[in-house]
Amino acid sequence: MKKVHIWLFTISLTLTVSGLSSQEVVAEEALAEEVIDTLKKREKKPYTLRFGIDLSKPVMAQMDKDYFGLELVGDIRLYSEFYGAVELGNEKKTQQSERINLTTTGTYLKLGFDYNMYKNWKGMNNSIYLGMRLGNSFHNQKVNEYEPYELNHYWETEIIKDGPEIREQDALQARWIEIIAGIRVKMINNIYMGFSLRLNRLMSDTRPVNFDNLYIPGFNKKTDENVWGAGFNYTITYAIPIKL
């Protein structure tokens, strides 16, 4: 629960910052609107299709030889400040979790929307947004080795490297909801950079037999104590304007 509170704090902080910066703009916009009003014509914004990748995963993969990750991101402006968004990723992670060494491999898909709260000046297209996603992973998990839990150490406890529990279990799934707070900034021309923080709530997961989903691709670490998780991404995207 403590983690959830920290997250709520982080998100509300982000919201406050966004609230402040949009206020600054309001005054400027009021001036700009007067000009537009005389024309009695609302500027028609193009449907913008953006796609790109999450930069944090290849960077983490470089630093950690036991990790591979790739995430493709995309979004399209549907109407007003609403964007449909999608993330498609693949991860492979080997980790030592206390007494168990395991490898998780899998793909995930996240679908949802973003709502931009940042009032842009004319010609600008930055965003500070809140969003939601439905996530689904398709993964498998392999126990590489483990040390059985012994209270008595008279005999040396051996690490078990083969046996019935050393196995790979596939066709595992997890479904979760993400609540997102993020920013996206136009760098040059059609290139955008973005950062988002994600609070995940696990809805359901198919667990491996006699084991658990200790890591879920896209969701990250699953804990025993609660259903909450966290994530982030750091994206670079390219925008294609579609004028209709």
Add this chain to the structure above:
Amino acid sequence: MIPRSLIFFFALIVLSCEKDDICLEGTPGTARMIILFKDHENPQLKKAVSKLLIRGLGQLDSLTIFSGDSIAIPLRNNFEFTQYEMTLRSSSPTLLSDSLQINHTQFDTYINRACGYKSTYIFENPFYYRLTQGEGWIKNIEKIRDTLSDEKSSHLAIYH
């Protein structure tokens, strides 16, 4: 525009310690084998041993020197058998010693993230071999429970 402080803050959350990482004390681990000592002349009755030295074969240190009528001894994980030498130090004039091999298989059950797996032993058939020849202090051995899943009651009875 990029909130670097947030990245740092996030890293702190991710790297911080959780309750999840500690296997809570009191979580039942791999069960030991509980031996009950009984009277061979009167099998209904418990009969305590005194100054029984228990040592695993291949181990330099003894497990314990024990007096009483029931004891829990650990079995060897990831092995098909466990060998113990039991010497009755109270016997005189000569020390009576018996060596036993307990045959077992095991299966492992997942508990949680922090504790990992615990092992449950099952006696094989035959469930023991006597490794020493001749007269010892042990007259007979009987199994009470086949599966060593907990330490709530005895698994093995030794008659002496």
